[in-house]
């Protein structure tokens with residue numbers, strides 16, 4: 001293996017695809033961590049996949065394929081090679097002629113793989129060389145196409161109603177029903193939060209949202225579009241005949257033993273098709289505890305201290321889809337005791353928690369956050385949670401509740417923790433009352449967690465350290481803050497061992513990336529965790545609230561007292577190998593939603609790009 005890798009590496013160097021001085025380093029890394037040289041070179045940005053392909057094609061005197069169009073590939077022929085084999089060797093059968101089987105491969109010197117293909121087809125193999133990622137992408141598309149075709153090949157669709165039994169037990173024969181069921185099953189396996197069904201000119205495209213990103217999951221012929229849409233409408237009790245108006249419905253389903261609540265939304269598009277978005281809420285999902293959400297020991301200790309206070313307001317802030325609701329649930333779950341009366345007003349109620357009383361807010365009938373909260377105060381509560389504070393009335397009642405001896409948990413829509421202070425003042429809160437009620441503000445974002453099966457280490461780059469604030473200067477100021485006796489940000493009870501706190505800028509750290517594998521559907525990620533910025537309303541920040549200081553000043557002061565910013569906490573999680581630098585930078589860009597209105601308008605203008613359900617059900621976090 002090692003000599004093979006050196007042999008390939010030397011070809012690349014000789015052909016100019018890889019700088020000579022990088023080879024030994026890459027080979028050393030390859031020996032240490034396994035994997036292959038090409039991946040390491042491409043991932044480390046020292047070589048380009050097409051430059052590698054060209055060098056290998058030239059060396060082997062084979063043609064180079066620049067573009068692979070899955071539409072040109074005969075699916076039934078290609079898929080005679082098992083997908084696992086195709087992916088492992090990055091080899092794709094393009095077509096078969098009388099004399100030969102034509103393949104595109106990434107490594108023409110992988111003679112074993114080429115020989116296996118020869119055996120499968122019992123024909124001479126005629127190989128061309130292509131870029132690794134392009135081949136992999138084509139493999140995905142071709143094999144997906146096959147999955148779609150197989151399931152919807154039957155000519156007759158016969159949608160019928162069906163009881164809400166487990167779809168795994170269903171022996172349903174109608175192909176459309178089986179196809180729709182398999183959509184749910186696959187979505188569950190891949191941990192998708194939403195399923196988008198989008199009719200296009202020639203086919204129906206299904207995309208899944210996994211860890212916040214949309215991926216094409218499968219395609220079906222346009223001929224089945226009406227049956228698919230009707231089937232989903234029947235299941236969600238929508239009007240099949242109504243095709244000109246948006247509709248909302250829901251499906252309750254058992255998928256592989258887990259109960260799902262699926263919210264369905266249809267909208268008519270200008271091209272005369274309806275598109276459907278379904279949001280999956282897993283009713284069997286367990287409530288998470290704060291450490292499971294990605295809280296560091298220090299943040300956890302601080303947060304735990306706040307939620308055990310008898311009164312005060314704790315706000316969780318961040319854009320839509322940043323996991324705020326999940327954090328509130330985790331807080332409630334932690335303090336949930338039989339001797340406490342806990343009431344929540346939510347829109348909608350997403351998890352039902354034993355021992356607490358939850359109210360589903362319905363603005364349509366006049367049951368708003370404000371009116372629910374006002375009623376709660378007559379119900380002798382200890383702790384109240386309000387889904388969101390977005391108007392003066394709700395804010396005022398929340399402040400009152402806090403001042404009369406209740407702990408109030410809520411969310412507010414701002415970019416960072418300091419911004420929540422100015423936002424509440426803008427909503428008309430009296431700074432004096434705010435100062436004596438708000439005890440802490442937690443800002444958060446979600447970052448994707450690296451797949452543990454395919455992640456690998458690399459030496460951090462200078463600009464990455466710079467961007468994450470892992471510099472000698474920053475670490476010196478942080479150390480000084482830790483020794484400030486007035487700081488409440490460093491609870492004595494929390495021990496060392498935090499990679500961020502103990503980071504030594506003299507030692508260049510290793511960061512992580514992932515190459516993507518079957519376990520993570522080639523995304524390189526599995527699941528998401530939060531990064532946090534917890535602002536304590538202490539003796540430094542309190543006076544600034546009274547003075548109506550701007551968010552910038554509040555943030556700077558809190559940092560001087562020891563607050564970690566979102567990016568600091570992101571750096572901690574990069575150091576811990578939980579996520580990538582890119583994820584953290586993307587999640588902590590300033591002004592992510594500087595203008596929410598503009599973003600929404602842009603989404604609407606992009607036609608079907610933004611699904612209504614992902615807005616309606618936005619707090620399913």
Ligand SMILES: [Zn+2]
Nearest residue numbers: 451454517520
């Ligand atoms: Zn993976």
